[in-house]
Amino acid sequence: MRFGPFSPQDQVTVTTLGLEFAVAVALGTGVGFWADRHFDSLPWLTVLGMFAGFALGMYILIKEARRMARQAAPRKEDKKDGSI
Amino acid sequence: MEVSETLAHHILDHDFGVMFGTLHLPITAHTVTMFCISIVLLVMGILMARQGKSGFSRLMHTLGEEYVAFMRDGIVVPGMGAEGKTFVSYFCTLFLFILVSNLAGLIPQMKTITSNIAITGGLALCSGALIVYCGIKFHGVWGFVKTFVPGGTPWWLVPLIFPLEVVSLLIRVCVLAIRLFANMISGHMVLLSLLLIVFIIGQLSKMAGVGTALPAMGLEIAMTLLELLVAFLQAYVFTLLTSIYAGLVIHSH
Numbered sequence: 001m002r003f004g005p006f007s008p009q010d011q012v013t014v015t016t017l018g019l020e021f022a023v024a025v026a027l028g029t030g031v032g033f034w035a036d037r038h039f040d041s042l043p044w045l046t047v048l049g050m051f052a053g054f055a056l057g058m059y060i061l062i063k064e065a066r067r068m069a070r071q072a073a074p075r076k077e078d079k080k081d082g083s084i
Numbered sequence: 085m086e087v088s089e090t091l092a093h094h095i096l097d098h099d100f101g102v103m104f105g106t107l108h109l110p111i112t113a114h115t116v117t118m119f120c121i122s123i124v125l126l127v128m129g130i131l132m133a134r135q136g137k138s139g140f141s142r143l144m145h146t147l148g149e150e151y152v153a154f155m156r157d158g159i160v161v162p163g164m165g166a167e168g169k170t171f172v173s174y175f176c177t178l179f180l181f182i183l184v185s186n187l188a189g190l191i192p193q194m195k196t197i198t199s200n201i202a203i204t205g206g207l208a209l210c211s212g213a214l215i216v217y218c219g220i221k222f223h224g225v226w227g228f229v230k231t232f233v234p235g236g237t238p239w240w241l242v243p244l245i246f247p248l249e250v251v252s253l254l255i256r257v258c259v260l261a262i263r264l265f266a267n268m269i270s271g272h273m274v275l276l277s278l279l280l281i282v283f284i285i286g287q288l289s290k291m292a293g294v295g296t297a298l299p300a301m302g303l304e305i306a307m308t309l310l311e312l313l314v315a316f317l318q319a320y321v322f323t324l325l326t327s328i329y330a331g332l333v334i335h336s337h
């Protein structure tokens with residue numbers, strides 16, 4: 001079953017994007033917290049790590065969205081031509 | 085026993101470890117279950133591979149063929165393309181192992197081993213190793229390293245993009261492990277919590293406890309059926325995501 005122009009593989013990938021975003025933020029915060037304890041600079045590196053994780057999460061999200069849009073584009077044009 | 089202790093007792097692993105002098109060999113409920121699953125799968129695999137004359141043997145052989153064809157045409161080829169056909173055996177093993185592990189918890193005295201992050205982490209590491217192997221096999225070592233920098237990236241952005249891409253691959257492997265682990269452990273916690281409601285309310289008033297038992301058991305049956313669905317779904321999703329991630333590495337230009 002296909003919803004919209006996206007393939008079943010893309011639909012499954014979409015379900016992981018939320019978790020990938022959360023893991024990116026958690027990873028950034030964790031690394032920042034570890035660095036803070038190591039350099040005794042709490043809370044600055046934790047905050048920096050959190051923002052870096054957020055940026056990484058957004059990067060993953062945008063990259064996947066662009067890839068899916070690129071793959072879905074030819075299928076949209078196929079439909080306009082009347083082909084399946 | 086406290087509610088949290090009861091939950092932990094039923095969900096967490098128990099160590100019946102053996103000591104050899106100072107060396108501790110951890111034999112746990114999860115490792116015993118995992119060995120049982122491995123033996124069952126091994127016997128099943130041998131039965132499927134044998135081409136005997138009996139009806140049972142032919143049935144097992146046909147089931148095996150259908151299963152492998154489904155994995156090849158439904159998961160591996162759509163995710164990885166024709167290049168993935170050489171890895172069908174890995175995906176067949178992965179799917180069956182995760183499925184049987186998810187379902188094992190429904191058998192009394194057995195544990196759902198996929199509710200242990202160490203086991204899902206191990207499975208995800210195997211998948212991560214497959215993804216890296218695919219990258220090296222189809223692009224070479226230098227070609228695989230170059231896939232971490234998307235085409236058209238300005239040279240001054242490469243030091244920023246390269247680590248981001250490497251970490252995003254690591255995150256994908258982590259997500260595989262966390263997703264399976266979280267789904268399985270949360271399902272079991274819900275099942276046990278629904279059962280414990282009866283006893284918690286029963287401690288307050290016996291009549292209320294008896295009254296709660298019927299709706300709680302109804303919910304329990306519904307949740308068990310949902311768990312059955314989740315067991316199949318998570319095994320499918322784990323296998324499909326591994327093939328998709330490996331396919332992305334193979335077809336990255």
